[in-house]
Amino acid sequence: MSLPYKAETFIEEILNLLKPADVFKNIFKFYHNQIFIEGSVIDVPRQVHLFGLGKAASFEVEAMKNLINGSKLKNKLGMCVSYTKREHIVEDEEIAQLEGDHPVITEDNIGQTKKFISMLQKANKDDVLIFLLSGGGSALLEMPVDGMSFKQLQAKHQELLNSGLNINQMNAARKAISKVKNGGLLNFIPCDNIVQLVTCDIPNEEIADVSSGPLINKERADKRVQSVLTQSAGTLLKRLTSGHKNARIDAIYDCTLEEMCQSMLGSLPTKEEVVLSGGEGTLKVLSDAGLGGRSTHFVLHFAHMLYNDPDNRDIKILSLGTDGTDGPTDAAGAYIDYELYDREEALEHLQKQDSYNYFKKKGSLIKTGPTMNNLMDVRILWRE
CATH class of the missing domain: 3.40.50.10180 (Glycerate kinase, MOFRL-like N-terminal domain)
Structure with a gap:
């Protein structure tokens, strides 16, 4: 499947802001x-x-x-x-x-x-x-x-x-x-x-x-x-929010993935808002883990928490590594909405730390290739 238009638009915006030439022009004079x-x-x-x-x-x-x-x-x-x-x-x-x-x-x-x-x-x-x-x-x-x-x-x-x-x-x-x-x-x-x-x-x-x-x-x-x-993640998020009237920065996270998800549950978007966050949530990797990285695991884990509440089922979740790489995979991250969420299947893949293959099956992996930059992960939540 192709990703929804709004998700594709966010990804394109992020990639355009990651180009180093524009940043260096504002710093140097030769x-x-x-x-x-x-x-x-x-x-x-x-x-x-x-x-x-x-x-x-x-x-x-x-x-x-x-x-x-x-x-x-x-x-x-x-x-x-x-x-x-x-x-x-x-x-x-x-x-x-x-x-x-x-x-x-x-x-x-x-x-x-x-x-x-x-x-x-x-x-x-x-x-x-x-x-x-x-x-x-x-x-x-x-x-x-x-x-x-x-x-x-x-x-x-x-x-x-x-x-x-x-x-x-x-x-x-x-x-x-x-x-x-x-x-x-x-x-x-x-x-x-x-x-x-x-x-x-x-x-x-x-x-x-x-x-x-x-x-x-x-x-x-x-x-x-x-x-x-x-x-840095901070400068990137500020530039992203400047292009959206109702965008809000949640936080730049530096904690466990579980702690990050719990915090984000308390900072969900309203009907009009777009909520952005940066940084990374750490995860202890199983010795027999499947395939995945921080971004894909976050998207599946957060969806599993979020969609328990019917009031949250209109929220879309997107996360990508700004370097174009999510752990040992060829993806940068993933996108999910309630239509792509299968509770039993999600739980099975989370337990195996195999989020990549869940999203591969659903067709909602984000693949950007190398991005010219590396500013940790960007996560975006919105309602639609």
Whole structure:
């Protein structure tokens, strides 16, 4: 089936707002030998290099490259390098693009990390590095601490993925076993001037935890780095609501999925309203779980709670991961209304954590492909 018109319209709106080029245009000004950013002036005596890490890396490097090439600084553009999740690259021969596995770390990621570092080390001390960071880098960029084998590292990563911990807690544990997290990547970068642009996928907007903070150590600041928050769930939701007269932001969630659903039951839309929320609800994954991710599981779980009450059966539920990926699936999320809800079937799939296959059967999976961004999940409720 095709999704209802209103659901398709919301999805298209979200995807249009996720394009990085429009965001960067409002932050940077480029001149012959200088970069202006948020009131600061950075001299560019030699070259400016673009390095991206995370699910949005290739899209962001391409957007920034195009901006510089259209400016008076184009003759100083040096290396353009991205390290991203597989199948998240762009068609651009001017960018050296590395691909790694996500969310489960593999030995190939270790090799790609070494290549990424070797390219960073080619920069000169007097060069300017623009480092474009988005979520997903915790699995991609990895080099274990001395004494830890790859198998031990992989087992720890998998344990954390299934733990039900929130992203801040998970990344604190990841930092403790890595040479390139928690500011560790700075040990391999020769540049004195580093501008880090952060696309934040952390509910509390703690940029030191995005991709486990390769350039930020919370306890020890490095004066070479100027970090700028360019996008977050909060900025996305504000832009979404500005286009709808009766839209309301509920919350940016950072709790268990069950707690999130209980809270959302107390913030349902009126007849005229559209209610939006961001962030993520954590879920402990069963050892024998079926197929699904946070977004599809939320939609089915919340529908199972919501549609018990006949007064709520006109509410439509939509949720999607803004990176275009929902867990280990090819979907970004799902849509449901009461006509697509089958109580017994829903319960069976929830118990198996197999929400993807429920929505596959109903024909209401949301598939966007890579979106150029990563700002956690967006959920939308409305009555119709």
